[in-house]
Amino acid sequence: xxxxxxxxxxxxxxxxxxxxxxxxxxxxxxxxxxxxxxxxxxxxxxxxxxxxxxxxxxxxxxxxxxxxxxxxxxxxxxxxxxxxxxxxxxxxxxxxxxxxxxxxxxxxxxxxxxxxxxxxxxxxxxxxxxxxxxxxxxxxxxxxxx
Numbered sequence: 001x002x003x004x005x006x007x008x009x010x011x012x013x014x015x016x017x018x019x020x021x022x023x024x025x026x027x028x029x030x031x032x033x034x035x036x037x038x039x040x041x042x043x044x045x046x047x048x049x050x051x052x053x054x055x056x057x058x059x060x061x062x063x064x065x066x067x068x069x070x071x072x073x074x075x076x077x078x079x080x081x082x083x084x085x086x087x088x089x090x091x092x093x094x095x096x097x098x099x100x101x102x103x104x105x106x107x108x109x110x111x112x113x114x115x116x117x118x119x120x121x122x123x124x125x126x127x128x129x130x131x132x133x134x135x136x137x138x139x140x141x142x143x144x145x146x
Contacts, residue, residue: 030113032131039130040107054112063102
């Protein structure tokens with residue numbers, strides 16, 4: 001069944017406002033997990049209400065499909081480089097952790113948080129509305145939200 005989101009639906013995207021994929025979070029992305037799509041929709045609405053730019057819900061099926069496409073498109077050399085990079089970076093293990101959440105049926109919420117202060121403010125709102133396992137991908141640091 002294809003979902004046709006309305007204008008206010010957090011799953012709605014526009015060509016210039018597409019959410020990042022789970023394996024390409026740009027600097028300033030705050031990622032969190034929700035128990036289900038209903039909770040995630042509420043979280044996205046709440047962070048938008050407090051002024052968050054580019055808040056999106058990533059359904060678990062979308063995350064899993066993106067990962068499958070990435071694996072097919074990735075060559076052997078690229079896979080080796082990523083594996084070696086994972087030895088010195090936290091990003092791949094974090095991405096794998098979010099994939100595990102997606103496999104368990106949990107959606108992700110991604111929000112633009114350009115600085116740590118914004119990330120902490122948005123995380124408080126997200127957590128208060130049911131988000132968990134948050135991570136902020138800062139410019140030079142990856143910060144797990146608690």
